[in-house]
Amino acid sequence: MGIAERIAEIEAEMARTQKNKATEGHIGLLKARLARLRLQLLEPPKSSGKGEGFDVMKSGDARVAMIGFPSVGKSTLLGKVTPTQSAAAAYEFTTLTCIPGKIKYDGADIQLLDLPGIIEGAAQGRGRGRQVIAVARTADMVLMVLDATKADVQRAKLEAELEAVGIRLNRQPPNVYFKPKQGGGISFTATLRLTHLNARMAQLILHEYKIFNAEIIVREDVTPDEFIDAIVGQRKYLKCLYCFNKIDQISIEEVDRLARQPNSVVVSCDQGFNMDYLVERIWKTLDLSRIYTKRRSEAPDLSEAVIVRRGATIEHVCHRIHRSLAEQFNYAMIWGTSAKHTPQIVGLNHVVEDEDVVMIVKKAAVGG
Ligand SMILES: Nc1nc2c(ncn2[C@@H]2O[C@H](COP(=O)(O)OP(=O)(O)OP(=O)(O)O)[C@@H](O)[C@H]2O)c(=O)[nH]1
Ligand SMILES: [K+]
């Protein structure tokens, strides 16, 4: 019998079995078997093993990847915050591929990816671990979904898995200038007093990586690990929001403790509790700005926004609207928090802020 048939058989038996105290143990066993078989389904074919991502097109203004252990409620979550339904069930490895959904947030489109659960050893290729992690690398942000009843353990394990493949959560790239050279040995300078690293340690680390000629300027009090990140490169720095689900299962004190941790939000997807706040926190974590445009003597169009990164200028906004708009630009009028008084007349260098309304005035066309 093939795996698919054995899965179908167990599912049928689970459906037949009445749920009560007496059958609890038996159902538990069936679930465990089902999970083991589904994990086998997930196992990449022996031949490939390259760990390429799932083939899902990027779309919208930002991409958020849900990472979590099996059965923490990722698919349930997708179904609550997007119109897309992804199968959710009480056994592990229900989801076997990448399922994209779209969150609409005041004119912004955020792509939310539901993914198979990952387990310890994912980084070494257990289950679809590598593929899932490859998708996470393409995202603007990780939504780490955790079962609130096992929150700390799950979080530590997942962080270790992501760390092992060079993903750094909620951290900035170390401020270290590193330039390999053809000769001349190692030139090591620090612009401040270092408390975790010295020139000798740096040299040992560099030799470990077979680097014998390089110019290095350290501009921050880095740890040896951060120094390694800087010289190895290839690190992916991602924002992460920790989402503690199933808070209907824990005490109010524990909910309170989890909610107070940095970059964290507590929810119950089953009960639909805190879902709007979750979406708001995803938006805040992405750190983007919605810029609404308006025409002269018309109300701004709030259903469509131009989405730009924090620190973007009117010039960036112009480029997002039309390739040649910046060339035809005369001035802009701006309403919102970035304006000193409203409306304020500004140029291309003006830095916009979330929810600003902009009216762009073009130069008068010459000879027409
Ligand atoms: N008590 C409780 N159960 C929940 C909650 N959210 C989801 N569940 C249940 O948890 C089980 C797993 O949910 P899924 O959405 O399938 O979880 P998943 O993370 O997508 O699982 P995989 O795809 O197998 O990795 C289902 O039985 C859900 O009904 C919640 O807030 N509270
Ligand atoms: K599940």
Ligand SMILES: [Mg+2]
């Ligand atoms: Mg799922």
